[in-house]
Amino acid sequence: MSDSSQTMDGHGAERGISRRSVEWAVALILFVLAALVIWDNQRIGAGWDESTGPQAGYFPMRIGIAVAIAALCAAWQAFRHKGDELFVTWSQLKSVAQVLVPLTIYIALIGTLGIYVASALFIAAFMRFAGGYPWWKSVALGVVTNVIVFVVFEIQFKVPLPKGPLEAWLGY
Incomplete structure (x- = not known):
């Protein structure tokens, strides 16, 4: 307590x-x-x-x-x-910050790393720290999810999303 x-x-x-x-x-x-x-x-x-x-x-x-x-x-x-009367308690504000801070970092990283790498990192980190999943599951799901999203948007639909150095290195 x-x-x-x-x-x-x-x-x-x-x-x-x-x-x-x-x-x-x-x-x-x-x-x-x-x-x-x-x-x-x-x-x-x-x-x-x-x-x-x-x-x-x-x-x-x-x-x-x-x-x-x-x-x-x-x-x-x-x-x-x-x-x-309270607008928000400190514990409620902490819960909001636990989502808002990583989301803000994710949005900032999209410009430099591209949406796919930033999203993979965001999913992996969120699964690990907020969900308590093991690192290997977090990283695997972050990478697999974004490879699927890349194939669907970039290859199937031909919708260009913000890319970073990894996609440039791979020729996209």
Whole structure:
């Protein structure tokens, strides 16, 4: 039970990130992004030209204004909400991170290793670390699955997917 004691406060309740904190964070992120959109589209021209109509930033700037208003509404909601209810506990967040972190690494590797090698590594690592399968089964299934996917997409359907150095070395 030492694992659960790490997520409990002194009164036996689980700890984590509060709903109010998440609402403030979302409002701030949305407002920063909206300000960036407004600034950038104002820079390229967001007005109405009498001879040509809307300038390049006309519509995107209005979307930025709408997002900024939504961000202010979210901030108002966070300000008004006084409860301490949890949005997510630390143990729940850990479970999300166990999928999100490897998936982010996988997506980053597609650009350099190609989709087939990155997918083989992702499947093998996920089977090993999340599923507890032996290395030999994990690697075998990762490789076999991606060889089948390669044959189906590249050879049968002739649909090119992102390739890396291995496929170039093999002549694809």
